Every structure is written in structure tokens, then in C-alpha cells.
Amino acid sequence: MAALGVDAVWLSPFYPSPQVDGGYDISDFCGVDPLLGTLADLDALLVRAHELGLRVVVDLVPNHTSSAHPWFVEALAAAPGSPERDRYIFRDEPTDWVSVFGGSAWTQVPDEPMESGERSDRQPLRRAGQWYLNLFDSAQPDLNWASPRVRADYDDVLRFWLDRGVDGFRIDVGHGLVKDLTFPSFPGSPLDSGSKQRAPYWDQEGVHDLHRRWRSLSDSYSPPARMLCGEVNVSVDRAVRYVRPDELHQVFNWPFLMTPWDAVALRAVVDTSISAYGGVGAAPTWVFGNHDMLRMATRFGYPAGQAPRRVGPRSPQPDEALGLRRARAAALLMLALPGSAYVYQGDELGLGEHTTLADADRQDPAFARTAGEDLGRDGCRVPLPWEADAPNLGFGAGRPWLPQPEAYAALARDRQRADPTSVLTLYTEALRLRRSLDLGSGELAWLSEPAATVLAFDRGSVRVTANIGDADVELPPDAEVLLSSDPDAGRHVPPDTTVWWR
Numbered sequence: 001m002a003a004l005g006v007d008a009v010w011l012s013p014f015y016p017s018p019q020v021d022g023g024y025d026i027s028d029f030c031g032v033d034p035l036l037g038t039l040a041d042l043d044a045l046l047v048r049a050h051e052l053g054l055r056v057v058v059d060l061v062p063n064h065t066s067s068a069h070p071w072f073v074e075a076l077a078a079a080p081g082s083p084e085r086d087r088y089i090f091r092d093e094p095t096d097w098v099s100v101f102g103g104s105a106w107t108q109v110p111d112e113p114m115e116s117g118e119r120s121d122r123q124p125l126r127r128a129g130q131w132y133l134n135l136f137d138s139a140q141p142d143l144n145w146a147s148p149r150v151r152a153d154y155d156d157v158l159r160f161w162l163d164r165g166v167d168g169f170r171i172d173v174g175h176g177l178v179k180d181l182t183f184p185s186f187p188g189s190p191l192d193s194g195s196k197q198r199a200p201y202w203d204q205e206g207v208h209d210l211h212r213r214w215r216s217l218s219d220s221y222s223p224p225a226r227m228l229c230g231e232v233n234v235s236v237d238r239a240v241r242y243v244r245p246d247e248l249h250q251v252f253n254w255p256f257l258m259t260p261w262d263a264v265a266l267r268a269v270v271d272t273s274i275s276a277y278g279g280v281g282a283a284p285t286w287v288f289g290n291h292d293m294l295r296m297a298t299r300f301g302y303p304a305g306q307a308p309r310r311v312g313p314r315s316p317q318p319d320e321a322l323g324l325r326r327a328r329a330a331a332l333l334m335l336a337l338p339g340s341a342y343v344y345q346g347d348e349l350g351l352g353e354h355t356t357l358a359d360a361d362r363q364d365p366a367f368a369r370t371a372g373e374d375l376g377r378d379g380c381r382v383p384l385p386w387e388a389d390a391p392n393l394g395f396g397a398g399r400p401w402l403p404q405p406e407a408y409a410a411l412a413r414d415r416q417r418a419d420p421t422s423v424l425t426l427y428t429e430a431l432r433l434r435r436s437l438d439l440g441s442g443e444l445a446w447l448s449e450p451a452a453t454v455l456a457f458d459r460g461s462v463r464v465t466a467n468i469g470d471a472d473v474e475l476p477p478d479a480e481v482l483l484s485s486d487p488d489a490g491r492h493v494p495p496d497t498t499v500w501w502r
């Protein structure tokens with residue numbers, strides 16, 4: 001990481017978990033899953049990262065617990081209406097809300113014994129079990145953020161990690177958490193952010209109180225500065241409300257992540273993001289990949305706007321060479337933008353999705369809950385190739401939790417480090433220049449372009465030309481090329497190439 005030149009590392013959940021949803025089903029918010037190590041290992045990791053000048057951001061998952069969490073176990077053992085049940089969202093009847101992973105968002109618990117006071121001779125001794133809300137898997141019951149007890153207990157979770165020295169939190173489902181407890185009907189898909197009616201469980205006004213609370217708590221630990229970045233999957237005009245001065249520092253830029261390889265669309269989202277985030281005094285963020293999305297090298301291997309949401313052995317396959325070429329160009333485009341850039345592990349190696357993963361290997365609960373209609377996110381979560389010739393490509397002993405595709409061997413880190421034309425070298429050079437030229441801050445000024453399919457802009461002393469069209473572009477004869485996503489092209493900018501020059 002330090003050799004790559006990033007400033008910080010975000011660790012996805014490493015807490016004790018039954019691993020139903022890749023560790024996002026947490027049974028103890030203040031520990032480390034034995035599968036991965038111990039708290040002492042985590043402490044050592046923090047020390048070493050800080051020695052190397054890297055900051056460490058950990059994943060906070062406040063929307064739900066695992067159904068194996070003691071709070072939920074206690075809730076099930078307690079009676080309807082009890083304080084234990086009030087930590088979660090229990091009802092006597094389900095609503096029409098749909099889970100992100102498919103199927104109903106409600107799960108019924110087994111029939112429950114009646115309280116003795118409730119019984120009469122004519123009533124049965126048991127009554128139908130209540131239903132609990134699970135916006136994700138039924139092994140991930142949603143917490144009730146209207147409960148003061150949940151708020152107070154969760155403060156202790158933040159304190160636990162801040163005391164150990166983490167530099168910040170990535171907040172999972174940061175636009176969720178608070179639900180409309182009048183339970184209006186909402187049969188629409190939770191994934192459909194374009195629907196006219198806002199889902200009663202996303203982007204509710206009350207969620208901002210939580211972010212303010214966590215901001216003031218984490219600020220009280222400064223110095224050193226701690227940062228909060230939200231997974232806030234809403235439109236830019238709504239997202240900026242989460243980064244007002246007393247809320248989160250940053251949110252992931254979902255509209256940018258969803259933009260196809262199209263110059264007009266990319267320019268529009270860059271402009272909107274810079275002006276909207278600038279309007280509230282926050283830095284925009286840029287992200288082309290994460291553990292929930294089709295990898296960028298695969299997504300860009302389809303005609304713009306035609307990439308499937310998920311790819312499996314029965315799907316149309318991407319043009320891998322084109323996808324990789326565009327992923328290189330996209331990386332230089334992203335890393336030239338002002339604000340913070342987030343790189344998903346493996347994108348710096350140019351890894352594509354595992355597009356032919358067998359159904360039997362799939363782990364994502366979305367696959368089972370939709371009877372395979374949603375192939376799930378496993379294809380972007382395959383263990384990284386570190387060493388081309390080592391067992392499991394250097395990932396470790398034993399069988400990795402997902403098989404690695406053959407193509408990963410050639411992309412192993414040890415192969416790429418020695419290759420001046422590799423994707424890893426491109427990222428390392430780009431991050432070095434980004435730092436030395438301070439490209440993360442400052443203004444972006446568009447230049448008049450030779451064609452609408454070319455993005456050209458100045459970032460201080462650096463000029464950026466991204467050719468997203470299909471005609472060649474020539475730089476002036478006196479141009480000094482600092483970095484090109486096509487190392488053989490010189491002052492020539494072929495299609496699907498980005499050049500930094502002056």
C-alpha cells in the first residue's frame with residue numbers, strides 16, 4: 001500500500017461474523033473474526049500502517065447486526081413489546097417492503113408463548129410470531145435507530161475503535177439507518193433510486209442527526225484528525241446534505257460510479273459533483289469500483305451504457321482488452337480530478353471480474369434469495385493475485401473462499417511490479433505525480449475540445465486529455481508527456497487513452 005502511494009486504507013468488515021454477507025453480518029462490533037486474526041493483530045496492523053504513513057479507515061455497519069449478535073438473541077428470547085425487541089424493528093404484520101437482496105424485507109420469528117397475563121381459557125397458549133425488518137438478508141436484522149439505547153450503545157462502538165487509533169470510519173448504508181416508522185406502503189425496488197417516491201427506509205431526514213452525533217463524537221478524538229465517509233447511495237443534490245459542515249467529511253460519489261464510458265456523461269457528472277460539493281464546502285469523491293459493483297475493467301469492456309449489472313458464465317462476455325485499455329484511461333482521468341479518489345483493491349492491477357464463476361461457488365446471499373436472478377457480487381471479490389507462481393497466487397494456504405480465474409496469474413503483483421508498462425506501474429506513477437503536483441486540490445478548468453468525445457482540462461500546471469471517442473488526437477509538438485495510459489503512444493492520444501502533459 002505504501003509502495004503504491006495511497007494515503008489511507010479502508011478495511012471492509014473484519015469483525016466476528018457468521019459470514020453470511022461477507023462480514024457485513026456482525027455478531028460482535030468490537031472484535032476480530034478468528035478467521036482473520038485477533039485484536040492484537042489489528043493493533044499491530046494499525047501501528048505498522050501509521051509507521052508507513054498510511055491512515056486506516058474501518059467499516060462501521062450500523063444499519064443492522066447479525067442475527068447471531070447477542071442483542072438479537074436477547075430480542076428473540078424476550079416478549080413482544082419488550083425493551084430487548086425495541087432494539088430492532090418488530091411488527092405483528094409485515095409490510096410490502098422489499099429486501100435489497102430480493103424477497104420480502106420481513107422475516108417471521110417462530111410462534112411465541114403468550115404472557116401469562118394475556119392468557120384466557122379460550123385463547124391458545126402460543127400466538128403467531130412477530131416479523132422483523134431485514135433490508136438485507138434475514139440474517140441481518142435492522143436496528144431501530146429511534147431507540148435511545150441503540151444510539152448510546154453504538155457510541156461505545158465508535159469509541160472502542162477510536163480509542164484503538166483508527167483514523168476514521170466508512171459508514172455502511174449511511175443513507176439508510178432511520179426508517180419511517182409509520183410504515184407506508186412501498187412495494188418498489190430498494191435499488192431503484194430513480195423512483196419518484198423516496199423509499200421509506202432511505203434518505204430520511206432523521207438520519208442526519210446520527211451523522212451529526214458521530215461527527216461530534218469523532219471530532220472529540222482529534223487530534224489526530226478522524227474522518228467519516230458515508231456509503232450514501234442517493235443523487236448528488238441529496239448526497240451533499242450528508243456533507244454539510246457538521247456531518248460527514250465525504251460520501252462516495254455514486255452517480256460517478258454509475259456513469260458509463262461516455263465523454264458527455266462523464267463531463268456532466270464531474271461538473272455537477274464539483275459544483276454541488278463545493279457549494280457545501282466539501283471535497284467531491286471519485287470512485288470507479290467497490291466490492292458491490294462489477295469491476296471497472298469488465299464494465300468498460302461493453303459498449304458504453306450496455307454493461308450488465310452482473311456477469312456470469314451465461315452472460316454476454318466483455319471485450320477484455322478494450323475493458324482494460326479503458327480502465328487504464330479511466331484511472332488517469334479519475335486521478336487527475338480534484339477531491340478524493342478511492343481505488344478498489346485489485347483495480348490497481350487491472351483485474352477484471354471473475355465472469356465465469358460457477359453457481360456452486362457463489363456465496364452472495366443475493367444469489368440464493370433471487371434464485372440466481374441476481375448473480376451477486378462474488379465476481380469482484382475474488383482473492384487478489386500476489387505471486388504468479390505461488391499456491392493460490394500467493395493469497396495464502398488452504399482453499400480460498402472463492403476460486404481465482406486463470407487470467408489472474410499474469411496480473412499478479414510480482415509480475416506487474418517489474419513491468420514498466422503494467423497497470424500497477426501506471427497507478428504507482430499516477431499516485432506519485434498526483435501527490436507531488438497536488439492534483440487532489442485546486443481548480444479544474446475545461447479547455448475547448450477538438451470533439452465532444454474528448455475531455456480536456458487544466459489542473460494547475462498539468463493539462464489532461466482523455467480521448468473517449470474513436471478518432472486519434474494529436475498533442476502539440478512541444479507537449480511534454482508526463483504520463484500516458486498508453487505507454488507506447490507518445491504525443492499521440494489514440495482512442496480510449498488519457499494523457500497528462502504540459
Ligand code: GLC
Nearest residue numbers: 021024061136172173291292
Ligand atoms: C453495503 C455494503 C454491502 C453490504 C450491505 C449490507 O451496501 O457495501 O457489501 O452487503 O451494505 O451491509
